[in-house]
Amino acid sequence: MSSHPSALPVVVIGAGPVGLAAAAHLVGRDIEPLVLEAGPTAGSAVREWSHVRLFSTWAELVDPAAEKLLAPTGWTAPDGATCPTGGDWAERYLQPLADVLGGKVRTEARVTGVSRLSRDRVVDADREQQPFTVHVSYGDGTESRIMARAVIDASGTWNTPGPIGGDGLPALGERAAADRVSYRVPDLRDPAVRARYAGRRTAVIGSGASAFTALASLADLAENEPGTHAVWILRRGISGSTFGGGDADQLPARGALGLAAKAAVDNGYADAVTGFRTAHVEGDGDRLVLVAEDGRRLDPVDEVIGLTGFRPELSFLDELRLGLDERLQSPVELAPLIDPNQHSCGTVYPHGVNELSHPEKDVYLVGMKSYGRAPTFLAMTGYEQVRSIAAAIAGDREAAERVELTLPETGVCGGAGLFDAPEAAQPAEGGGCCSTPATLRIDAPAPSASGGC
Structure with a gap:
């Protein structure tokens, strides 16, 4: 093992759409990724809802850096105007992308813990100079510890659905039934x-x-x-x-x-x-x-x-210093943009490394996991996240803070989304709650509540 963290790979947790896109962007930056997937194949979670048709089109579901990796293999992009099922997405895009990445993707490799080498979360001394240690449990029962220069957690929320109890806990009798x-x-x-x-x-x-x-x-x-x-x-x-x-x-x-x-x-x-x-x-x-x-x-x-939403699994990140919102369990800078207590439209302007950074340097929660308990995540939002993060890891701060995405709007912009309070159901004076400026840098402040939709 090199003693210098920059010589180590970036560990990406999860071989779903955003995790594989992260790997593609890292490869494009000449940074070595190592994708660890708990399931038996790439896109294991997506395959579990293979029968469900996405509301995004193929043009919005293929990451540009991933397409660049796939092009030399003879891969042909599906009709960009059509909406695939989860099964289509996995078989026609995610699996071919994982195949191109080859040994950079390991399946049946479940991450059980992440920390700093010789530093638990309490220790300050030389913390940022230490590489990350990623503990992995494999399908054959073996375990390993992998050193990493950075960690991108794209493990999603699929395996932690919310219970049906109105207070966020399982209803009495829910487990018995x-x-x-x-x-x-x-x-x-x-x-x-x-x-x-x-x-x-x-x-x-x-x-x-x-x-x-x-x-x-x-x-x-x-x-x-x-x-x-x-x-x-x-x-x-x-x-x-x-x-x-x-x-x-x-x-x-x-x-x-x-x-x-x-x-x-x-x-x-x-x-x-x-x-x-x-x-x-x-x-x-x-x-x-x-x-x-x-x-x-x-x-x-x-x-x-x-079908009451999902929540992030955070236990294996417990030794890291994460800055998470107390409500949503999403990064604190991202939370105000997606908080359903404030708005219902699900539209958030493109964002990247600044909104997704934590007190623990070089750790990022991306994709659906970055939204914590908030709903309405789009794949292309995740692709923009990891493009920005890969640029930041490579030291290209200008690219990391440059917006390269325009998101489609939901057509809904109606105030608070969690409770049916009449006063919350109307847009604020001058427009709605989730306006997106025509031009916006990722490091710009969030749009105000009085901006126009």
């Missing part, structure tokens, strides 16, 4: 999964894109399977922004998701229950009864699909 509670959008093409929901009453808890997808899928099933019905449970009320931006969304497929969920309700395939925060899950024979914090009880359901 685990065989009838799912936290994923069901793949109704699978005969076994289809049989689980066909002709049954299912509660769908959540108000985001995943809930929209589940409602639309169950509505399609109900057209052919009598007795199939969904109960859509929202913790807040229904307002003008509930179903997203619709036709005003600059990502048409994203707008169409909300319209499909609205159609499921309008056509009688789903009933909406608002202001319902689950406290108890009670058994009623072979069925379940959901009880709210205010005492309301719903009619029995056969299945529950909890």
Whole structure:
């Protein structure tokens, strides 16, 4: 091992879209990456929702640096105007990219801890001069310790879904009902999964894109399977922004998701229950009864699909000095831009190394993990993050602070997104909450709440 950290690789945790993009940008900067993926293949998490169609098009899902690596192999980019499924994304882009990176990607390599060499989080002396130590557990039961000059955590949040309890904790009885509670959008093409929901009453808890997808899928099933019905449970009320931006969304497929969920309700395939925060899950024979914090009880359901968001797994980073927002568990400089207590549109201007830095130098949480508990993350946001970070690691500060991305707007800009307070449902005077200037440096201050949408 070289005694100088700059001679060591940059460890990237996770071989998903943003992790592999990080590796491509590092390679483009002549910096050696080492991607550690806990699953058996690249894009393991994406493959678990292979049946779900993305609302971004191929043109927005292929990172430019990755495409540059792929081009000499004869790889042909898919039609940029079409929206792939998760399975398409994994097979036609992520796996070929991992193959090009070759030995720079290790699968079945789970990171169990990250620290500084000979320094726990308490020790100050010469801390930044020490390389990182990354502890890894492999699928064959062996372990190793890898030295790194920097760490980019792109491990995502897929494996830590939020519980259905309204207080952020599992509802009483939720664990006991685990065989009838799912936290994923069901793949109704699978005969076994289809049989689980066909002709049954299912509660769908959540108000985001995943809930929209589940409602639309169950509505399609109900057209052919009598007795199939969904109960859509929202913790807040229904307002003008509930179903997203619709036709005003600059990502048409994203707008169409909300319209499909609205159609499921309008056509009688789903009933909406608002202001319902689950406290108890009670058994009623072979069925379940959901009880709210205010005492309301719903009619029995056969299945529950909890789609209440995700949260970051931070335990293996416990020896590092992270600067995380107390609400979202995202980097403190990024949090005000994505806090759903402040706005509901999900639009955040492009950002990079400045917003993603921590007190611990050269550690970065990127991709969905950088958003902590906040929703509505776009792949191209992650690609811009890692482009900026790779430039910073290479010492190119000008490139690190240069914006190279324009994001599509949601068509929704309606104030606070967590609670249905009437005064929060209207944009502030002069516009909405999430304006994006035409030209903006990454190190510029956040747009004010009175900026125009």
